[in-house]
Amino acid sequence: MQQPKAYLKNSILIIVAFCSIFYSRIAATTTHFALLNLLHFAIIPVVCAIALFTTRTKDSKQISLCLSLLGGLLGLFSVTIASALWNDAGLINAIVSFMMLGEPFMFLLAFSCIPLTIKSFITIRNFLYYSVLINFLLAAAQKPLIDSGQLSAGGPIDQGGFNGTDGCGGVFFLSGAGNYVSATVSFAFAVYFFNQKTVPLWIRIVVAIAAVWHLLFSDSKQLVLAYGVACLLLILVSSKDVGKTLKLLIGLLLVGFIGVWCAQNVEAFKPYTAWARPELYGSDGLAWYAKFYSIRSILSHYESPLNWLLGLGPGHTVSRLGAWFLRDYPDLLGPLGSTTTPIGQQSMDFVAGFWLTSGSSIFSPIFGWAGIWGDLGVLGLGAYLYLGYLVWRYFGLDDTLKVTLLSVFVIGCIFTQMEEPGYMISMAFLLGLPWQERRLRKEAAETLEVSPDSIQVERLNV
Secondary structure, X not given: OHHHHHHXXXXXXXXXXXXXXXXXXXXXXXXXXXXXXOOHHHHHHHHHHHHHHHXXXXXXXXXXXXXXXXXXXXHHHHHHHHHHHHOOOOHHHHHHHHHHHHHHHHHHXXXXXXXXXXXXXXXXXXXXXXXXXXXXXXXXXXXXHHHXXXXXXXXXXXXXXXXXXXXXOHHHOOOOOHHHHHHHHHHHHHHHHOOOOOOOHHHHHHHXXXXXXXXXHOOOHHHHHHHHHHHHHHHHHOOOOHHHHHHXXXXXXXXXXXXXXXXXXXXXXXXHHHHOOHHXXXXXXXXXXHHOHHHHHHHHOOOOOHHHHHOOOOOOOOOHHHHHHHHHOHHHHOOOOOOOOOHHHHHHHHHHHOHHHHHOHHHOOOXXXXXXXXXXXXXXXXXXXXXXXXXXXXXXXXXXXXXXXXXXXHHOOOOOHHHOHHHHHHHHHHHHHHHHHHHHHHHHXXXXXXXXXXXXXXXXXX
C-alpha cells in the first residue's frame, strides 16, 4: 500500500516543477518580487534528481528513455562548460545557459521516469487543463483592462507601457513576448485537446475556437506561420505514406484557402497580409538582410576555428541570455561573475532602429537557433538537436504531437521562445501526458489481454 503513495508524491513534484515555471512570471509581477521568476532554476534540477533517485520502474523502455535523455543533457552541459572555458565566459553564464536550454528536457526526464498510477495521471492531466484555462481567461481579461487603463490607473499592477495587444500575456504577464507565449500555449493545447476522442466533439470545437480567438486578439501572427510550416514539414517526413501525405496535404490546402479568404475579407485577419510583400524576399530583399544581421555580426567576431565548434560563449551573442537576461538581472548576475559582449545589445539596437524588424518579430535577427549556434557553436547546436531527436523519437506519438514539435523548431527560426521557460515547459507537459497515457494503456491491455487502443484511462479509474 506504500507504493501508490510514492507515486502520488512524485506526481505532486511534477506539478510543483510545472508551477515554478508556468506561474512564476505573474507571481513576480503581482508581488513585485522578481526573484520568484528565477526559482525554477533551482526547483527543476531538484525535482528531476528526486524523481530519478526515487523511481522504482522496471520498464526497460522507460529506463532506455531516461538514460538517453541523461546522456543528451550531459553532452549539452559538457559543450556549454567547454564553450565558457574557451571564451572566458562567466561560470554563471554557463549555468544559466544550460538551464534555459535543458530545463524542458529535465522536466520530461522527471515526468517519464515516474510509473504513474491512473489516479495520479488524471490529477496531473486535469491540473494542466485548469492551468491552460486560467492562462486563457487572464489573457482575455487583461486586454480590455489594459486598453481601458485600469491596470495602470494608480493600481498595484502596471502594464509596463504595453498596449492591450502586447500586454495580454495571461500567466506570462508581464513580459516582452508574453502575448505570443500565452497564445501559443492555448493554441498548442487546442491541437492536443482536439485529438482527445473521449471528449465530446462540441467541447473540442469550443476549445479550438477559443484558441483561435486568443491568437487573434493577441495578434500572434507568427504562430500561424509556425504551424503552417510545421504541417508542410510533417508532409515531407510522412511522404513515404502516400495516404497520410494526401490527407495532410488536402487538409493544409483547405486551411490555407480559408486563411487567405479571411485575410482578404475579414477585418480581424487583415494584419496577416503584412507578410505578403514579394519584394522583401528576393535575393537582395530586406527580409534576409534583417534576419541574418546577427549571423553576420557573430561571424565577424570569430578569432579561431574553435569558434565554429564552441561559439563565442554562453550569453555572449543573441540567445535569450545574451539579449535580455543578463541585461534584466545585472544586480544579481554581475556579482556572480557574469560576462557579456556587445553583440546582443547591438542586435537589440538594430531591431529597435529598423522599421521592418520593429514591426514584426518574423524578421528579427534575434532567434533561438542563431542564439544556440552563436553561443555554443556547432557542437552545442548538435547536442541540442540530439535532445530534440530523442523527444521526436519517444514523444512524437501521433501527427498532432509531431506538428507541435515541428512548430517549436519553426518558432526557433523566428524568435527566442525556445529559451522561454513557460513556453517550453508547456510543450514538454503536452508531450509527456500522451506518453504516460500510452504506457498506462499498454499495462492495462496486457492485464486484460485486449488491444491498447480499446482502453480508456478514465474508465480504468472507475
